[in-house]
Amino acid sequence: MLFELPKLDYAYNALEPHIDARTMEIHHTKHHAAYTDKLNNAIAGSDLEGQSIEEILSKVSSLPVVIRNNGGGFYNHNLFWKVMSPKGGGEPSGDLADAIEKDFGSFENFIEEFSNAAATRFGSGWAWLIKTDSGLQVTSTPNQDNPLMDVSETKGIPILGLDVWEHAYYLHYQNRRPDYISAFRNVINWDEVSKRFR
Numbered sequence: 001m002l003f004e005l006p007k008l009d010y011a012y013n014a015l016e017p018h019i020d021a022r023t024m025e026i027h028h029t030k031h032h033a034a035y036t037d038k039l040n041n042a043i044a045g046s047d048l049e050g051q052s053i054e055e056i057l058s059k060v061s062s063l064p065v066v067i068r069n070n071g072g073g074f075y076n077h078n079l080f081w082k083v084m085s086p087k088g089g090g091e092p093s094g095d096l097a098d099a100i101e102k103d104f105g106s107f108e109n110f111i112e113e114f115s116n117a118a119a120t121r122f123g124s125g126w127a128w129l130i131k132t133d134s135g136l137q138v139t140s141t142p143n144q145d146n147p148l149m150d151v152s153e154t155k156g157i158p159i160l161g162l163d164v165w166e167h168a169y170y171l172h173y174q175n176r177r178p179d180y181i182s183a184f185r186n187v188i189n190w191d192e193v194s195k196r197f198r
């Protein structure tokens with residue numbers, strides 16, 4: 001059993017004007033497809049075949065670096081497509097809204113902390129909202145690492161992630177990463193984030 005590139009729940013142009021169609025198409029059909037293929041090539045015929053991606057990531061320190069990079073890339077983009085929606089934006093409600101208020105003081109404080117993590121991640125990487133034993137936390141990771149990995153400084157279950165690799169925004173935003181981060185706010189699928197939180 002190998003991993004499959006997931007289909008998106010919406011068209012490549014569905015997130016415009018916040019994220020452009022060309023970026024979405026290349027990101028999915030080239031970048032995510034390549035992470036998936038390289039992960040599959042790396043695990044084919046080994047005892048990792050058939051294990052869940054979460055299980056593989058949890059012991060990535062003992063595995064070849066190709067699995068860290070491409071297993072991370074596979075998992076991270078699976079999450080990324082799901083936590084965005086053409087009907088996204090706005091604010092969370094229910095238990096997630098309460099938890100954000102409790103752990104960050106307010107939704108606006110959370111947005112500020114998350115945006116800051118995304119803006120200050122040097123080079124390529126991801127900003128995350130994670131669920132930990134002690135509550136919600138914002139963090140960021142380099143490259144295709146994520147907080148499920150045993151090598152991650154901060155560990156937890158990612159419930160929201162933002163890709164800040166240049167391939168995620170450069171065609172439309174060029175060097176204006178902060179503009180891309182602001183635009184992301186308009187496409188966050190809070191229903192999906194709430195589902196992952198629960």
Ligand code: MN
Pocket residue numbers: 027031077163165167168
């Ligand atoms: Mn990416």
